[in-house]
Amino acid sequence: MAPHPEAAALLSRSNRLGSDPRNTNYAGGNTSAKGIDTDPVTGGDVELMWVKGSGGDLGTLTESGLAVLRIDRLLALKDVYPGVEREDEMVAAFDYCLHGKGGAAPSIDTAMHGLVDAAHVDHLHPDSGIALACAADGEKLTAECFGDSVVWVPWRRPGFQLGLDIAAVKKANPQAIGCVLGGHGITAWGDTAEECERNSLHIIRTAETFLAERGKDEPFGPVVEGYAALGGVERRERAAALAPVIRSLASQDRPQVGHFTDSEVVLDFLASAEHPRLAALGTSCPDHFLRTKVRPLVLDLPPTVEPDEAIARLKELHAEYREEYAAYYQRHALPDSPAMRGADPAIVLVPGVGMFSFGKDKQTARVAGEFYVNAINVMRGAEAVSTYAPIEESEKFRIEYWALEEAKLQRMPKPKPLATRVALVTGAGSGIGKAIAERLVAEGACVVIADLNAENAADVATALGGPDKAVAVTVDVTSEEQIAEAFKAAVLAFGGVDLVVNNAGISISKPLLETTAKDWDLQHDIMARGSFLVSREAARVMIAQGLGGDVIYIASKNAVFAGPNNIAYSATKADQAHQVRLLAAELGEHGIRVNGINPDGVVRGSGIFAGGWGAQRAATYGIEEEKLGEFYAQRTILKREVLPEHVANAVFALTGGDLTHTTGLHVPVDAGVAAAFLR
Template sequence: MSDSTPKNRLANLWDDAKAAAMDEPGRLLYRSNLLGSDKRITNYGGGNTSAKVEMADPLTGEPVTVLWVKGSGGDVGTMKLDGFSTLYQDKLEALRGIYKGVEMEDAMVGYLPHCTFNLNPRAASIDTPLHAYLPYAHVDHMHPDAVIAIAATKNSRELTRRIYGEEIGWLPWRRPGFQLGLDLSRFARENPNAKGVVLESHGLFTWGPTARECYETTLRIINRAIEWFEGELSGKPAFGGLVVRAADPQARRAAAAKLMPAIRGFIGGDEKKVGHFDDSPAVLDFVGSRDFEPLAALGTSCPDHFLRTKIRPLVLPFDPATGDLDGLVAALPQAIEDYRAGYAAYYERCRHADSPAIRDPNAVIYLVAGIGMIAFAKDKATARIASEFYVNAINVMRGASGVDTYQGLPEQEAFDIEYWLLEEAKLQRMPKPKSLAGRVALVTGGAGGIGRATAERLMGEGACVVLADIDAGALEEARADFAKRYGSDQVRTVRFDVTDEAAVAAGFADAFAEYGGLDILVSNAGIASAAPIETTELSVWNRNISILGTGYFLVSREAFRLFRRQKLGGNVVFIASKNGLAASPGASAYCAAKAAEIHLARCLALEGAEAGIRVNVVNPDAVLRGSKIWSGEWREQRAASSRLEVDQLEEHYRNRSLLKRSVYPEDIAEGVYFLASDLSAKSTGNILNVDAGNAQSFTR
């Protein structure tokens, strides 16, 4: 970042040396990634970029102009070259002759595949004509908060002229598509000196002859808006001033941990949802302000915002000064039902004869004065991104309401985008959700061999997983590995000792604030010891009972409390042991504790059944690889008891089994997945032995 760049301005990150080594498509990607790296420029998945590039036709070898433009569903900040659609510019121009007016606008999308260059499989987006018909080599379409704050005012045309003069034009709201592409083309033809245009209630278009000039124009136009708002808003209280002070950070998070499972329980019956909590300064300024509720009721302006957040949020009235969270929870059913009824009425008012059926009528965004913002969606990433989009909307409302009258998109226009047949077709093309999508799991001993393999199996099926362990270093290592492979949204960690009642409660509350609730508990934390009864110390006995008995009780109790509050059922899987069923000499403390664990599971299966809470057990045996209990004295003790060398243990256990096979952590994980998933929906109180066969542990 340049030292001369003022603190709140966008810095010019263009590196000529890097760009010089790239071809034109490479520079387009470079520009796109730079723009998408800052949410002040555009939000996740929002906006698009393009370049018109001279290339050799793969059939004739003749030079042709190819439009490279961000394809459907991509994100400019993270996309690669394969995220761009490529289309023959001359064929796109030919589509002008086919187009007969706005009544056939949707049909024009069907012609875009006929313009594909070089059999590129990346589908072209609805915004393709917006780039194709501008007579410039490089075009950026961004959604910067500062510019949308201009576009979302009642007098946006006049403000655009005041801020930019003739350099940036203005076009009235129109849904993205073929006609808007022609509108932009006409504007550019009539205003050859303009560098871009503000689209009412939408965003910004800028252009230039080179990738660098286009990029720098985009930054300059956004920075001018940021600077103008700084001057206009200086000394003015945001949103009419603060009227509700935020609770302290610890109290806010505790409130989220209590509220989120309650909300999730009311909205997650048909489809499990994952939550995200945001109490950033921008959010707290908004939800604590005088104008908070009337502004929230107006809805968002930019189409990208309300497609992610619905047309408006659900405001949950709360006074942190009284701290009556129980009262707020008690009021949730009526508040949620009222929102659903309002959404259904919106659908009925605006629907067309061919509109798709009404979708999920629950709110995505929940706003609580003094506490913050909660978002719920089908997965963590979608909930987090929805939250980020609403922060963008807050920034827009802050600017727009501070200089003029803020206006959301008209209700009918919002509906026509939300229930656009093209949007519905896009939704129908989405891949089928994975089997554990929307579910949240907590795995104790999650940084060890069986726990880590289990977490990976559940994540692979779409679950969000909280790894709980006492080993901070191993936790961080596991988190970093999973975040790299599955995405940071899928994994969280909590460090606690399962024998510490207060720490267990705090760890679960932390998990609830991160993901909004819980569906699966895998109780796996463990130790092992071996000694004849006459030499077994009381401390060793107590430690086994404490971790394998009391620890399993404490985490199960916390999970049961949450499951009953959520009223969505639940799933508990204990990792026990063959030794819980089959006596073993020289390990009485361990065997007794594991037997207690199994019987606790049976009792919990009886208690939880009426609430849809299933409790089952996986019994491993001799899982040497990756298991913490097999590192150290237990390995030596087991080898000594069988009169073996340590390195002979694995072969010994393999040959001892009926199937003559070794058992690995991923084998246990497969058993856990079966019991935690709907594959075993009619099973509770069961024991699944994963031990390659041991007659002593056959259940009877």
């Protein structure tokens, strides 16, 4: 069923506005439309409002993301409004204004849209509008910029009273097309969807022009000597060296996924003389600091210092940050305030290098970084024409520890077992590795798809959801340099690495006298040497993180009991199996668990079998290749064929959180081969 024409127009307008970051930030702002529909009970007309619900994003908004409410009931809430001290109670009352079933939950801004006497309303968070809203003399600047067409509304926390305030402002200023909300953003209105959108864009673009024409050239002050950005290659190297340590600092209270950006906006800000003062003031718009925390952690050293010195200083600053955040909480917490959610920073700024942002998943971490870029733009605009003056710290606390925000967090679904974990899987472009990557992502992990075949790796990463879920790296596991680059890519993509699966492999089936030294070396280079190199690089990252970790070896039944004519393959699998035992003993003190999996007879979907191994093994056993899986199954105790997903299941069993005290174990996934039972 097609949406109501007013709702359809609202969705189109919202998608256009939300697709341009100059207009609003991700998941920020809300839009609404009012119109007449038929009441299915009475058959008469009923006036309704369609408004973006809680948690949605304008750029991707669909009909299911709208809340639909009856205007008569919304307006009737004014008669029972208990006053600003109890305005939070009104949010629950919105549920009694809903029309029909389904739809999104009404957001805190519903009152603003419902009480303002306009058919269409946009509430947005453009950088240009917030720059005026957060300028020390924002009211004066708003008048200079817009005359009387846009009205200043002093800061007030979002809620029912703000809706009443804006409704009164519109009534008292019939010439106005919208308002600037102090410390917050903008609201615009119109009689039609087109007029409302036009008014929103007029406010945003006019503010942009005003800031550009009136602003001074260096709002952040001059570049500080020694703080200019490092060169691209050196910057990436330094960021990769720091990332695991910074992720460790940001994960003291709870594990976090990281995101790194070295955009020009960030680097220019961090090279400027005023960045320490401005960063300390924190962000202002509620959407900003709910995601970035009240302020970032800023390294106060130039990028030319040695990495060890930078790391030592970051650790000192982190300890200070936690103390200061706890003091901030204690200064403002009331007896009924939610418990402190953690004192680690969400944003870490490193001059000359870039910004590290953190969250419960990659998208949250990335969006937090995007919001801090918005904050930098706001600071630039405000400083260009005035002085940046965000809302008071006490007001920030009221937003951050709002009971309504806490309730929203409590409604979030329980995290998946591997949420916040970052995995790197070798040979993940096909077969067993692909199945493992699919299972890890399904269980909440971020995965680096490492494969020699770049096209396969890219296809798998795309199929798994793209860069917020999986990234592809091209790597030959016989190359120390390529492995090091793969791990650098991993830590820059997700902050670090917690789980590594040594799966890359190859096999050549020949009897002893036909096995060449080249055959032997190739298989040992890829599996024995390759696993060693990958595990060594993984250990470096995991030890730097201090968060423990898992290393899984996909060995083989042949590590214990070998079939005929495959001495090179079986010998290298035995090497891998012993690496498990050795590394489990060595890395345990760092909380790193090392375990192995011994599959057998994985024919369907296997890259090794498809590459010629299947034909060789079928010839060895004197059967047709297409019957090889059935042949392997019939020689097992369970008489079941082993598939790639069965190996993936074992990887999850070892890493999903239940076997926390298990290391040095080899799990057979062979449907039962008695001769390969471990002794």
